[in-house]
C-alpha cells in the first residue's frame with residue numbers, strides 16, 4: 001500500500017509530543033480569546049500594538065468596504081493591480097525611503113519569491129541558522145548553494161563570505177521570531193557591502209514596533225536602500241491585517257515583476273485588505289502611545305520574570321521566550337497556564353531546534369500590567385510543579 005508514511009509520521013509526532021492541531025478561536029476581544037468555551041488572556045498573538053481589535057481599524061474596514069472590492073480577481077500583471085494597491089505601495093515607499101515596493105499575499109510567499117528569483121542562476125546564500133522557514137525553504141528551492149552561519153555570529157559569516165566569488169545573498173531577521181533577539185544588522189551590512197553581496201532583511205517582527213516611528217529595524221539602524229537593498233515586512237503581525245511587502249530598488253523591482261513566479265502566477269492581495277492595511281500603517285505611525293505602552297509591558301515582564309526566576313532570555317522585544325527544553329514539559333507548563341486563564345504558545349521542534357522547546361510569550365500594548373504579573377506567577381508555579 002502506498003503513502004504508508006502518513007500514519008507512521010503522525011504516530012511518531014504524537015509519541016514525541018510534537019503533534020500539532022489548531023485551536024478554534026470562538027470569539028476575541030481586547031487581548032482575550034475564547035477557546036472551547038473558556039476565555040484566556042492571549043499571550044500568543046503577534047498583535048504587538050493591540051490594533052487587531054481596535055475600533056479605529058474596524059471603522060477603516062467598514063469605510064474601505066464602501067468604495068473598494070473584497071477580491072482583486074486576477075494576478076497583478078493581468079487586472080489585479082488597483083489604485084488601492086498603488087496607494088499602499090506609494091505610502092510605504094515614502095515612509096521607508098525606498099524606490100519601489102512590491103506587495104505579496106504573505107510574508108512566506110514574499111521571501112520565497114525574492115530568494116528563488118534572485119538566485120535562479122545559482123550563486124550562494126548565507127543565512128542565519130535561525131532564519132525563518134520561509135527563507136530557508138526559499139533557499140533550498142533556488143538554484144543556489146545554501147550555507148548557514150551560526151546565529152548572529154558575524155565572525156562566522158565573515159569566514160563564509162568569499163569576496164566577489166559568486167553572486168551572494170545574505171539573509172537574516174530584524175527580530176528573530178522564536179527568540180526575540182535582534183540581528184547585528186550594522187555589522188552584517190558592512191560585511192555585505194565589502195563582499196558585494198545582496199542583503200535581505202526579514203523584518204516581520206520589527207516592522208511597526210522598532211524605530212522612533214515604528215518603521216522597524218531600518219529606522220532604528222538608519223539603514224538606507226543602498227545599505228539594505230532588500231527589506232521584507234509583513235502586515236500580519238504589528239500591522240494586524242495580512243499580506244507582506246518587499247521594498248527595493250527600481251531595478252530589483254522590475255526583475256521580480258518579470259521573473260518572480262509567486263508574484264506573476266498568484267491573485268494579488270485583496271484591494272480591501274490593501275486599503276485597511278494603509279489605514280493601519282497610518283495608525284502605527286501616529287499612535288506612539290502603543291509603542292510606549294508595549295515598551296513598559298516588556299520592561300515589567302522582564303523585571304518580574306527575572307525576580308521570579310523564570311528562564312527568560314536576553315530579548316528586549318515583544319517576543320519573550322521562556323526556555324524549558326523538553327517538549328512534554330513545555331506542553332505541561334502551557335497547560336497549567338491555560339488552567340489559570342492564560343494562552344501561551346508551546347514551541348517545539350521542528351519550529352525550534354530539537355531540545356530547545358520553549359513557551360513563546362508575546363507581549364502587546366493591549367495587555368494590562370496586572371495581567372502580566374498574574375501570568376508570571378502562573379508560569380512560575382507551573383514550572384515549579386512540572387520541572
Ligand SMILES: Cc1ncc(COP(=O)(O)O)c(C=O)c1O
Nearest residue numbers: 106107108132177202204234236
Ligand atoms: C520571521 C518571519 N518571516 C516570515 C513570516 C511569514 O509571514 P506571513 O505570516 O505573512 O506569511 C513569519 C511569520 O510567520 C515570520 O515570523
